[in-house]
Structure formats: structure tokens, C-alpha cells
Amino acid sequence: MSRQSAPVSLDDIRAASAHIAGRVLRTPMVQSTGLSELVGVPVHLKLEHHQTTGSFKLRGATNAVLSLAADERASGVVAASTGNHGRALAHAAKAEGAVATICMSRLVPENKVAEIRRLGANVQIIGRSQDEAQDEVNRLVAEKGMVMVPPFDLPAVIAGQGTLGLEIMEQLPDAATVLVPLSGGGLAAGVAAAVKGLNPKARVIGLTMERGAAMKASLDAGRPVQVEELPSLADSLGGGIGLDNRLSFAMCRDLLDDVILLSEEEIAAGMRHAYSVEREIVEGAGAVGIAALLSGRVRSEGPIVAILSGRNVDMNLHRRIINGAESLSKEDAA
Ligand SMILES: *Cc1c(COP(=O)(O)O)cnc(C)c1O
Numbered sequence: 118m119s120r121q122s123a124p125v126s127l128d129d130i131r132a133a134s135a136h137i138a139g140r141v142l143r144t145p146m147v148q149s150t151g152l153s154e155l156v157g158v159p160v161h162l163k164l165e166h167h168q169t170t171g172s173f174k175l176r177g178a179t180n181a182v183l184s185l186a187a188d189e190r191a192s193g194v195v196a197a198s199t200g201n202h203g204r205a206l207a208h209a210a211k212a213e214g215a216v217a218t219i220c221m222s223r224l225v226p227e228n229k230v231a232e233i234r235r236l237g238a239n240v241q242i243i244g245r246s247q248d249e250a251q252d253e254v255n256r257l258v259a260e261k262g263m264v265m266v267p268p269f270d271l272p273a274v275i276a277g278q279g280t281l282g283l284e285i286m287e288q289l290p291d292a293a294t295v296l297v298p299l300s301g302g303g304l305a306a307g308v309a310a311a312v313k314g315l316n317p318k319a320r321v322i323g324l325t326m327e328r329g330a331a332m333k334a335s336l337d338a339g340r341p342v343q344v345e346e347l348p349s350l351a352d353s354l355g356g357g358i359g360l361d362n363r364l365s366f367a368m369c370r371d372l373l374d375d376v377i378l379l380s381e382e383e384i385a386a387g388m389r390h391a392y393s394v395e396r397e398i399v400e401g402a403g404a405v406g407i408a409a410l411l412s413g414r415v416r417s418e419g420p421i422v423a424i425l426s427g428r429n430v431d432m433n434l435h436r437r438i439i440n441g442a443e444s445l446s447k448e449d450a451a
Contacts, residue, residue, distance in 0.1 A: 123371075124364045125272050127314030130279035130307065133180045137277060140179050140212060142168050146288040146422070151394050152410050159420040160410060161289055162395060165281060165427075166403050170236070172353070172427035173281050174205035174268070177303060180277030181266045182209045190215045193239075195263040197250040199225045201353055201427055202268035203233050211237030218257060220250040269303025269365050270358075278304045282311025285422050292319055293419030296406035298426045299323030299369070299376060300354040302332050306368035308424070313372060322415065323369065323376040324405035326351045326384060331358045332369060333376050341366050348445050350384045350401035350438070353427055377415070381444040383408040388438050391425065400430035 144165045152160035165173045182194060193216035196206050203219045210217035217238040221230065222245055234240050243253045257263045267274070281304070285292060295312050297305045302323075309321040325333055328347040335341045341362040346355055358366055379387070384401045387408030391399045395407075406423030409415050434449050 123310055124368060125275045125279065125307065125310055127311060129272065129276040130283055130311045130314070133176075133273070133276035134280040134283050136183045137176060137179045137280060141175050141280075143284060144168055146285065149395060152407065152423075156410055156415065156417070156421065158293075158417050161292075161420060161422045162397075162407075163281070163285055163288075163422055163424045164397065166397065166399050166425045167428075170201070170204045170208045171429040172201040172205065172403075173278060173304060173424075174201040174427075175208060176280050177269075177274035177277035177307070178202065178205035178209040178266065179212070180280075181271060181273040182206075182213050182215060184273040185215075185264060189264045192262040192264060193218060194266045195220065195254050195257050196266050196268070197221065197247060197254045198268055199229050199233070201429055203238070204236055204429070206266055207233050207236035207238035218263060220253040220257070222246050222250050269301030270362055272364065275303050275307045275310075275364060275368070277307070279307025279311040281424065282308035283315075285424075286312060286315045289420060289422060290316075291420055292316075292422045294320045294322060294415065294417035294421045296322050296324055296409060296415065296421065296423040298351075298354060298402050298405050298424060299325045299332055299373075300356060300402070301358050302365035302369040304424075304426065305373060306365045309372035310368065320374040320417070321372060322409075323373045324409050325354050325376065325378060326401075326405070327378045327380050329355060330378060331356070332366070333378060335362075335366055336370055336373075336376060348449070350381055350388070350445055351379075351405060353400060353402035353429070354405070377409050379405050379408045379412070383412050385438050385443050386411055388430075388435070392435075392439050397425060398428050398430070398435060399425050400427045403427040
């Protein structure tokens with residue numbers, strides 16, 4: 118695929134990087150002695166879980182809010198995410214003086230609701246499911262003219278996430294393999310476009326959980342498909358890619374070299390290693406890169422970068438995993 122024909126190009130990502138500079142953190146990258154010895158090539162950890170709001174999602178959300186026309190910004194932005202995208206959009210909108218409305222169902226736990234409110238968003242509690250929350254988003258778009266900012270399938274979001282790839286290549290120009298957590302594919306699409314735009318020989322590998330990996334199933338089927346959603350330690354990697362996916366599916370299909378699936382036990386081991394050895398608190402989704410390296414399934418001729426994508430994990434759950442639990446308990450999965 119030529120650069121010009123990609124839906125999100127290296128130039129788009131460079132422009133996003135200029136836009137969001139000063140509004141998001143440039144996160145550190147550190148070499149892991151233990152993982153380097155284990156794998157036999159230098160392994161670097163991109164500590165993106167130190168990002169403001171606790172995940173890389175702030176990059177895409179900030180770029181999306183900055184891309185709005187003045188009248189769109191005045192109408193406000195809206196989304197249905199209760200997780201890292203919701204937090205990021207709430208923060209990004211507030212920082213730019215816009216109003217974010219986050220719709221969520223009555224089943225979302227009170228601490229998540231409070232967290233999104235604390236970040237300055239207007240919370241609309243509606244219905245009993247994520248689908249009903251999304252119906253409310255659609256209504257607010259149709260009736261109030263709000264602008265929906267989806268978590269991955271939007272050029273401005275993909276370009277924003279891609280700035281993480283630019284940073285990696287600035288910090289380690291000879292990176293040979295980049296390990297990217299994969300769900301809807303906005304992060305993987307953006308990072309792969311940046312990394313391969315700068316070095317076509319570099320490999321980009323997507324990592325996700327065995328339980329309910331919609332992008333992997335879609336790549337295997339050759340088109341977006343739905344999979345049953347199951348509780349996982351990597352809860353930020355859950356959810357579908359959208360049967361009407363326009364961009365992230367095609368970009369992942371064209372740009373990813375491989376996708377590796379991790380079991381719950383492997384993800385738990387990744388979180389445990391991150392904490393006990395690297396001294397980092399990461400959520401399950403952020404630990405899949407370390408999990409894949411520990412499992413011995415990553416081969417690379419040169420330096421490897423693993424993106425630690427987020428840190429928003431319930432600390433009681435984190436403690437149980439550190440103390441040896443291998444998966445979610447019944448109460449976590451509830
Ligand atoms: C959203 C998210 C991902 C996956 O990003 P996609 O763009 O949906 O593939 C990975 N890790 C964390 C912590 C996330 O919040």
C-alpha cells in the first residue's frame with residue numbers, strides 16, 4: 118500500500134503530533150534488563166500507561182477534539198464509552214473548553230461514573246445495556262447536533278494514536294519489532310502507519326486476549342465479524358470492531374505482520390512481571406506485550422518495543438493478581 122492511498126498517512130500523523138504537542142505527555146521508554154536477557158535482543162518498554170488519564174486514548178481523543186470546526190465544538194462531543202476512551206474524551210474536551218457527554222447504562226458501577234464526572238464530563242445514565250447507551254448517543258447526535266467521537270474508527274483518532282508510533286521511532290530509531298495491544302485497532306493502525314512509514318522493514322505485531330478477540334476473528338474471516346464478548350483481565354480489549362468498520366479493520370489487515378492471542382494466565386503473568394520486576398502498575402490490556410514476551414512466542418532479529426498501553430485497573434483486582442490469582446474471580450466478572 119502506498120503512503121498516499123492509506124486512509125491515515127504518515128503526514129496525517131505528523132500533523133496530529135504537532136497539534137497535540139503540549140497537551141499530552143511524551144512518555145518515557147526504558148530498557149528492561151530481565152526481558153532483554155530472556156528474549157536475547159534488547160527489549161524496551163514504552164511507558165504509555167503514565168499518560169494523563171492513564172492510557173494512550175488521550176492522544177486520539179485530543180486530536181479529534183482539536184479537529185472539530187468551531188460550530189461542532191460548540192455543540193459538544195458525545196460517546197458511550199465507560200472506560201479509557203470515555204475518560205480521555207472527558208479530559209480532552211474539558212481542556213479545550215468543550216462539553217463532553219458520556220452516555221452509560223444503569224449497570225455501570227458508581228466509581229466509574231464518578232471518575233468520568235470528576236474529569237468534567239456530563240454523564241447521562243440511561244437504559245440497562247451498552248446498546249441502549251449507544252442509542253442515546255445516536256439520539257443526542259440527531260436531536261442536539263452533538264458530535265460523536267468513536268474510540269477507534271475515525272481518521273483523527275487513528276492519527277492521534279499514531280503519534281505514539283512516531284515517538285517510539287524517535288526514541289529508538291532501530292526498533293525492529295513493535296508489540297501493540299489490539300482491540301478495535303485504532304492504536305495498532307496508527308502505530309503501524311507511523312512505524313512502517315518511517316521504516317518499512319520494521320514489524321508490527323498485534324496482541325490480544327483469546328477470549329472474544331473480535332479483530333482477530335475478523336482478520337481471519339476477511340471482513341468485520343461479531344464475536345461473543347467474554348469477561349477478561351484485559352477488559353480494555355473487549356468489545357466489537359463494528360460490522361460497518363470503515364478504517365481500522367482495513368489498516369490492521371494491510372499493516373499488521375501478525376496477531377498473537379494470550380490466555381488469561383499469560384496476561385496475569387504479564388501484570389505480575391510488570392509489577393514485581395519492572396515496578397510498574399499496568400492493567401491487563403497494557404500487559405499483553407510483556408505476556409507475549411514471557412510466553413516465548415515473539416521472535417525478532419533486532420530491538421523490540423512493547424507498548425504498555427494503560428494502567429486503569431481496579432486495585433483490589435491488581436492485588437489479587439500480584440498475589441498469584443490467574444484470572445478474574447466470579448465477583449470481578451460480575
Ligand atoms: C483501548 C485500549 C487498547 C486497544 O486500543 P484499540 O485502538 O481499540 O485497538 C489497548 N489498551 C488499552 C489500555 C486501551 O484502553
